[in-house]
Amino acid sequence: DVKVTQSSRYLVKRTGEKVFLECVQDMDHENMFWYRQDPGLGLRLIYFSYDVKMKEKGDIPEGYSVSREKKERFSLILESASTNQTSMYLCASRLQGPREKLFFGSGTQLSVL
Amino acid sequence: AQSVSQHNHHVILSEAASLELGCNYSYGGTVNLFWYVQYPGQHLQLLLKYFSGDPLVKGIKGFEAEFIKSKFSFNLRKPSVQWSDTAEYFCAVNAQNSGGYQKVTFGIGTKLQVIP
Numbered sequence: 001d002v003k004v005t006q007s008s009r010y011l012v013k014r015t016g017e018k019v020f021l022e023c024v025q026d027m028d029h030e031n032m033f034w035y036r037q038d039p040g041l042g043l044r045l046i047y048f049s050y051d052v053k054m055k056e057k058g059d060i061p062e063g064y065s066v067s068r069e070k071k072e073r074f075s076l077i078l079e080s081a082s083t084n085q086t087s088m089y090l091c092a093s094r095l096q097g098p099r100e101k102l103f104f105g106s107g108t109q110l111s112v113l
Numbered sequence: 114a115q116s117v118s119q120h121n122h123h124v125i126l127s128e129a130a131s132l133e134l135g136c137n138y139s140y141g142g143t144v145n146l147f148w149y150v151q152y153p154g155q156h157l158q159l160l161l162k163y164f165s166g167d168p169l170v171k172g173i174k175g176f177e178a179e180f181i182k183s184k185f186s187f188n189l190r191k192p193s194v195q196w197s198d199t200a201e202y203f204c205a206v207n208a209q210n211s212g213g214y215q216k217v218t219f220g221i222g223t224k225l226q227v228i229p
Contacts, residue, residue: 031215033216035219040122040221041221042119042203042219042220043157043203043219043222045216045217045219048214048216048217050214056210056212056214056216058216059114059218090157092157092217094217098164100145100162100164100207101147101159101162102149102157102159102205102217104156104157104158105156106156107156
C-alpha cells in the first residue's frame with residue numbers, strides 16, 4: 001500500500017520561528033496536499049501541488065508556503081510561526097483515475113508557544 | 114468556489130440503530146464525491162466514493178451513500194451501526210478550481226459515538 005510519511009509526529013516551536021514540515025510519498029503520485037485539522041473546523045486545504053515545482057493555493061494559504069523540488073517530497077513552510085498556527089497538519093498523496101483516493105500521513109501536531 | 118457542508122457535528126447512537134449523516138456540496142460543475150473515516154488514533158481512510166453511474170454507492174463495512182444531483186447531496190447511511198463504527202466521518206468533494214486544477218475540499222466532519 002502507499003506510504004505517506006511525515007517527518008515529525010509532535011513539534012513544539014516558538015513564535016516567530018521558521019518551521020519546516022516534511023512529507024514523503026513512495027508511489028510516484030503527482031498530486032500532493034497539505035491540510036490542517038482543527039476541532040470543529042474539519043480539514044482545511046492549505047496548499048496543493050500537481051507536479052514538481054508546481055503549487056496551487058488552497059483555501060487558507062496565508063502564513064504558509066510550500067516547496068516541491070522532487071516528486072516524492074512536498075514540504076510545508078511556516079515563514080514566521082504564530083500561535084494561531086498551532087494545529088494538526090496532515091499531508092496527503094492522491095492516486096488519480098478510477099481508483100482515485102487520498103492517502104494520508106499520520107499527521108504532525110504542531111504547537112507554537 | 115467549492116464548499117462542503119455537514120449538518121450533524123456530533124451524533125450519538127445505540128448499537129443497531131440506523132445512521133444517516135448529511136452532506137451537501139456547493140459547486141456548479143462535475144464533481145467526484147467521497148466519504149472518509151478517521152477511527153480513533155488512526156489515519157483518515159476512504160469509506161466510499163461516487164464518480165458517475167448508479168447514484169447509490171456501497172462502501173466498506175456496510176456503509177452506503179446516495180448521490181442526489183438535484184439536491185447537491187451525498188448522504189451517508191448504514192442500516193445498523195456497531196460500537197466499532199465510533200469514529201469521525203468526513204464528506205469530501207473533488208472539483209476543478211478556477212485554474213483548472215482539481216482540488217479536494219472536506220467538510221468539518223461528524224463525530225459518531227456508538228453506545229454499546
